[in-house]
Amino acid sequence: MSKVSMTVNGRTMTGDVEDRTLLVHFLRDTLGLTGTHVGCDTSQCGACVVHVDGKAVKSCTMLAAQASGSSVTTIEGLAKGQELHPVQAAFKEHHGLQCGYCTPGMIMTAVDMIGRHGASLDEETVREELDGNICRCTGYHNIVAAILSAAKSSGSQAEQPIAAE
Amino acid sequence: MYETSYQRPSSIDEAIKLLGDGEGEAKLLSGGMTLIPTMKQRLAMPSVLIDLRHISDLKGISVDGSKIRIGGATTHAEIARHDGIKAAAPSFAYLAGLIGDPAVRHMGTIGGSVANFDPAADYPAALLAIGATIHTNTRELSADEFFLGMFETALEENEIVTAVSFEAPQAGGWEKFRNPASRYAMCAVFVAKRTDGSVGVGVTGAGNNGAFRWTEAESALSGSFDGSALDGLTVDEGAMMSDIHGTSAYRANLTKVVAKRALAKAK
Numbered sequence: 001m002s003k004v005s006m007t008v009n010g011r012t013m014t015g016d017v018e019d020r021t022l023l024v025h026f027l028r029d030t031l032g033l034t035g036t037h038v039g040c041d042t043s044q045c046g047a048c049v050v051h052v053d054g055k056a057v058k059s060c061t062m063l064a065a066q067a068s069g070s071s072v073t074t075i076e077g078l079a080k081g082q083e084l085h086p087v088q089a090a091f092k093e094h095h096g097l098q099c100g101y102c103t104p105g106m107i108m109t110a111v112d113m114i115g116r117h118g119a120s121l122d123e124e125t126v127r128e129e130l131d132g133n134i135c136r137c138t139g140y141h142n143i144v145a146a147i148l149s150a151a152k153s154s155g156s157q158a159e160q161p162i163a164a165e
Numbered sequence: 166m167y168e169t170s171y172q173r174p175s176s177i178d179e180a181i182k183l184l185g186d187g188e189g190e191a192k193l194l195s196g197g198m199t200l201i202p203t204m205k206q207r208l209a210m211p212s213v214l215i216d217l218r219h220i221s222d223l224k225g226i227s228v229d230g231s232k233i234r235i236g237g238a239t240t241h242a243e244i245a246r247h248d249g250i251k252a253a254a255p256s257f258a259y260l261a262g263l264i265g266d267p268a269v270r271h272m273g274t275i276g277g278s279v280a281n282f283d284p285a286a287d288y289p290a291a292l293l294a295i296g297a298t299i300h301t302n303t304r305e306l307s308a309d310e311f312f313l314g315m316f317e318t319a320l321e322e323n324e325i326v327t328a329v330s331f332e333a334p335q336a337g338g339w340e341k342f343r344n345p346a347s348r349y350a351m352c353a354v355f356v357a358k359r360t361d362g363s364v365g366v367g368v369t370g371a372g373n374n375g376a377f378r379w380t381e382a383e384s385a386l387s388g389s390f391d392g393s394a395l396d397g398l399t400v401d402e403g404a405m406m407s408d409i410h411g412t413s414a415y416r417a418n419l420t421k422v423v424a425k426r427a428l429a430k431a432k
């Protein structure tokens with residue numbers, strides 16, 4: 001067992017976990033943040049994407065111990081109270097989801113992508129960078145539309161820091 | 166995943182000591198993008214994990230003219246967006262930016278990739294073609310000496326890949342023919358016109374014993390660095406991988422096609 005301590009959505013969180021505990025299980029089971037999902041066992045589906053120190057990572061392929069000392073943002077950390085994050089609002093507006101299972105990971109990946117590319121993001125890049133996020137319902141069309149729309153209205157230039165961090 | 170214990174050293178020496186104390190049961194953990202999935206499948210059960218991500222001597226990139234050195238714990242994403250590498254060896258930065266997906270690139274490292282030597286890993290093809298050097302805590306090895314065969318390298322038990330260095334080629338080209346599901350290479354080729362005028366051709370994903378140099382193509386291209394120089398060549402089917410995604414005959418043909426595409430892109 002080890003003591004892990006990290007900032008999660010702006011608050012310091014600590015816990016005693018087995019060293020083999022995955023970050024996603026620490027978030028879901030210890031902290032009760034069940035917005036982050038587990039969709040596969042092969043690190044391919046991206047339902048578990050969160051941001052660690054400002055970068056999108058697969059929380060099912062990182063130990064909680066590896067993230068100790070870091071700053072983590074999950075899907076729960078994006079909205080400001082009742083006000084959705086612009087990327088969440090764009091997914092709603094463009095109907096970028098059906099069953100919703102992949103949506104938290106899609107949105108965390110999208111926020112990271114828009115943070116790196118800003119308003120210059122184009123469709124080809126969005127599709128290429130969604131490589132690690134699998135959606136079995138939508139055929140991606142509306143997800144891509146939502147991300148492009150959010151990127152355009154972000155008005156930002158490339159390499160802007162991610163809003164929530 | 167089986168039980169394990171996590172260690173976070175801050176120096177190479179400390180990591181080596183922890184490896185020694187582990188008596189063969191400890192494993193280095195770099196980006197974890199190969200090791201953690203393997204542990205989740207219970208295909209590996211290291212008693213100790215030694216995290217390399219907090220050792221500053223293993224990190225960072227230096228570019229001095231055409232000389233490039235990349236620390237072992239440098240991530241694929243850092244390589245892909247490094248301005249110095251993009252300027253000196255654009256095809257190498259391009260290769261790093263096509264590994265896995267953005268989340269994999271944020272964690273996965275070049276040291277982990279070369280140490281693991283997966284038969285479809287991307288960097289080994291480029292390092293063989295460019296004639297790179299692999300640095301460890303005890304020695305320096307050429308890529309030819311380092312990569313021995315599928316999942317097999319010259320690394321000894323308590324040895325750490327500390328860096329990779331190479332001279333940027335005059336021209337380099339990378340073409341990756343991806344499996345549409347896994348996005349790993351079914352065949353990917355790096356072509357390099359080295360500064361001494363010789364040519365290197367590294368192929369990954371296709372061979373039945375890991376990435377290899379296609380030496381016949383290297384000789385053919387040393388006269389003219391153009392795809393047409395490969396027209397008369399064939400790749401030995403017997404040395405190709407065969408699986409549900411493609412037969413060895415298919416991969417042998419693919420190697421030539423992909424090599425030509427890499428040449429067409431070379432700059």
Ligand SMILES: Cc1cc2nc3c(=O)[nH]c(=O)nc-3n(C[C@H](O)[C@H](O)[C@H](O)COP(=O)(O)OP(=O)(O)OC[C@H]3O[C@@H](n4cnc5c(N)ncnc54)[C@H](O)[C@@H]3O)c2cc1C
Binds near residue numbers: 193263327349
């Ligand atoms: C979804 C997905 C897609 C991927 N797609 C691709 C792809 O298209 N192309 C590709 O090339 N790779 C791909 N990978 C693999 C990825 O590039 C890994 O990051 C890489 O192979 C291993 O690097 P790592 O830093 O994650 O190593 P780890 O997983 O931490 O370690 C791998 C092995 O190397 C050892 N090791 C690690 N660092 C060192 C060191 N410095 N010295 C000695 N031994 C060390 C470890 O003990 C372990 O045995 C993919 C991975 C995933 C999960």
